[in-house]
Amino acid sequence: MKRVRLAAAVLVVVGSLGYVVAGGLREAVVYYVTPTELQSRPLDPRRPVRVGGQVVPGSLRREGGVLRFVLSDGQAQVAVRFAGSVEGLLVEGQGAVVEGRLGPDGALDARSVVVKHSEEYTPPRSPLPPAERSAP
Amino acid sequence: MSPWAWVLAAYGCAALLVGGYVWRLWCRYRHVSRVRLGEADG
Amino acid sequence: MRPFAVGATAALLSVGLFLALWVSPPDSYQGEYVRILYVHVPAALAAYGAAAVACGASALYLWRRDLRWDFVGRAGAELAALFSGLTLLTGMLWGKPVWGVWWAWDARLVTTAVLFLLYVGCLLVRDLADDPERGRRLSAAVAVLAFLDVPVVHYSVVWFRTLHQGPSISLQGVKLAPEFLLPLAVNTLAYLALLGVLLAERARLASLEVER
Numbered sequence: 360m361k362r363v364r365l366a367a368a369v370l371v372v373v374g375s376l377g378y379v380v381a382g383g384l385r386e387a388v389v390y391y392v393t394p395t396e397l398q399s400r401p402l403d404p405r406r407p408v409r410v411g412g413q414v415v416p417g418s419l420r421r422e423g424g425v426l427r428f429v430l431s432d433g434q435a436q437v438a439v440r441f442a443g444s445v446e447g448l449l450v451e452g453q454g455a456v457v458e459g460r461l462g463p464d465g466a467l468d469a470r471s472v473v474v475k476h477s478e479e480y481t482p483p484r485s486p487l488p489p490a491e492r493s494a495p
Numbered sequence: 496m497s498p499w500a501w502v503l504a505a506y507g508c509a510a511l512l513v514g515g516y517v518w519r520l521w522c523r524y525r526h527v528s529r530v531r532l533g534e535a536d537g
Numbered sequence: 538m539r540p541f542a543v544g545a546t547a548a549l550l551s552v553g554l555f556l557a558l559w560v561s562p563p564d565s566y567q568g569e570y571v572r573i574l575y576v577h578v579p580a581a582l583a584a585y586g587a588a589a590v591a592c593g594a595s596a597l598y599l600w601r602r603d604l605r606w607d608f609v610g611r612a613g614a615e616l617a618a619l620f621s622g623l624t625l626l627t628g629m630l631w632g633k634p635v636w637g638v639w640w641a642w643d644a645r646l647v648t649t650a651v652l653f654l655l656y657v658g659c660l661l662v663r664d665l666a667d668d669p670e671r672g673r674r675l676s677a678a679v680a681v682l683a684f685l686d687v688p689v690v691h692y693s694v695v696w697f698r699t700l701h702q703g704p705s706i707s708l709q710g711v712k713l714a715p716e717f718l719l720p721l722a723v724n725t726l727a728y729l730a731l732l733g734v735l736l737a738e739r740a741r742l743a744s745l746e747v748e749r
Contacts, residue, residue, distance in 0.1 A: 365665050372658040376651060383647030390643045390698050411698070447637030448567060456700055474636050478702040479712040480571060482562040498569035498634065505573040505630045506558075509580070512623050513731070516615075520738055527745045 391456045394435040404461050410437060411456040411475060419451050426472070430457060438466040447474030539737075546734050549727035553579075556720035564717070570635050575720050577627040579728035584620035584652065585687050586732050587613050591656070592684035595677035604747065605740075607673050611663070612739035614680050616732060618656035625653060636700065644697035648690040655683035 391411035412430035419428040426441040428451075439457050449455060454475030459467045557575035564571035591613025598606035628646070629639045640646065663676035694703045705713045713721065 362665070365661060369658065369661050369665060372654055372661060376654045376658065379647055379650045379654065382642045383644065383651075386642035387644040387647045387699070388697060390641070390700055411700075445637060446633075448635050450566060453566060471638075473638050473641065473700065475700055476567060476635055476702050478705040480574075480705065480717045481565045481714050482716045483565040496634070501630055501634050502558075502569055502572045505576055505627045506554075508626045508630065509576045509623055512619060512626075516619055516735065520735075520742060523742055523746070527742065531745075531748075 393432040394430055394437040395432055397437060397461075398435050404463075407458060407460050407470065408467075409456060409458045410467060411454065412437070414449065414451050414453060414455050416451040419449070428455075430455060430467075439469050439472070440466055441469035441472050443469075443472075445472045445474070447472075448476075449474050453477060542730075542734050542737075546727065546730040549723065549730050553720065553724035553727040556723055561720045562716050567635050570631055571717065573627055573631040574717070575724045577624060577631060578721060579725045580620045580623040580627060581649075581690075582725055583728040583732045584617050584624055585691070586729060587616035587620055587736070588652070588656070588684050588687050589613075590736060591617055591659075591680040595680035598677045599674065599681070605744065607677070608740040608743035608747075609736065610677055610680055611660075611743060612736045614656050614659045614676070614683075615739060616735055617683075618653060618660060620728075620732070621649060621653040621656065625649060641700045643699040643701055644693040645690065645699050645701035648686060648693050652683070652686045652690055655679065655686060659683060 391409040394410060394412050397408065397410055410430060412432045415429040415431045415436065419426075421427070424442060426439075426443075426445065428439050428449075430437050430439055439459075440462070441457070441459075449472065454477060456473045456475050457467055457469045458471045458473075459469035462468050553575070557572050561572060561575070563569050591610050594606045594609035594613055597603070598610055625646075628649070632641070633639050659676050659679040662679055663672045666672035666675055693699060694701055705711070711718065
């Protein structure tokens with residue numbers, strides 16, 4: 360009985376290992392494309408894409424429940440529309456990874472917006488950290 | 496949830512995991528030494 | 538020696554906790570969440586260390602067949618699982634409020650989960666064989682191979698495009714203000730000391746249990 364339980368446990372571990380490796384091979388090798396790559400390759404508009412870049416300062420605004428901003432990689436830009444609310448700390452000048460479909464006008468209709476944090480850490484200069492006033 | 500709740504949750508996780516491991520080691524130590532003492536008495 | 542090591546580790550952990558929760562300023566962008574860094578990064582480094590010890594001791598066991606190397610290898614594998622599990626948990630508790638998601642299928646997260654699962658498997662496989670010696674050898678072989686994942690975890694953020702941020706401390710420079718560097722350094726030292734004490738105690742316990 361102990362051996363059956365143990366074999367089941369090993370099976371669960373090996374199974375989750377396979378699941379994680381398969382998920383990694385499917386998505387992790389290229390987790391997101393840059394706006395430049397998005398525009399240089401013809402894309403099937405029905406297929407969802409994941410695009411990562413910096414939120415262009417001054418582009419973030421909310422209009423009637425729709426969040427709009429522009430993602431840039433320094434060369435190309437892509438406009439993003441998102442009808443939901445962002446759970447992470449979305450701030451202009453920081454990174455974001457947006458998953459969605461390209462609309463007919465070339466803007467990305469986002470299904471999810473995930474914030475990408477930079478590897479830089481600095482103490483706040485102003486008394487209130489931007490995290491506290493980030494929600495647009 | 497306030498930022499501090501997330502921070503404390505992370506530290507709580509660390510305390511629980513490491514504390515649980517230390518507790519398990521401690522219990523097995525006591526078990527082993529009790530058995531060895533018992534043998535010495537017998 | 539033992540009371541000194543335990544006392545020094547406890548003192549380091551307390552100082553580290555004080556620096557992390559009171560002395561460190563909030564980050565200009567992520568605010569208080571930066572404090573999770575002081576458990577997450579030291580736990581990851583302790584997992585690397587435990588994995589290295591498990592690999593070395595297991596290789597020596599396979600070579601020399603001295604049970605004492607098996608005790609150390611088992612301690613290393615247990616602590617590699619413990620600290621990589623803690624790395625995953627604290628990472629999720631940081632990712633949910635900052636990224637907005639608990640989990641992402643990016644290379645850093647996936648390879649870390651693989652590391653955790655490999656060491657859980659390494660510990661399970663030990664008791665699977667009928668012959669204890671075969672179980673020990675199987676477990677040692679898994680521990681040696683599992684270590685190959687450590688450089689992959691560490692360089693995943695450089696080799697692949699990930700959601701996880703790149704290294705803040707590398708040969709290219711330090712992107713961490715000194716206010717954050719000191720708590721991180723003290724906590725890393727404290728976790729490595731904790732790893733050393735736990736390794737020694739766990740291996741000692743294993744030898745006591747065999748003597749019995």
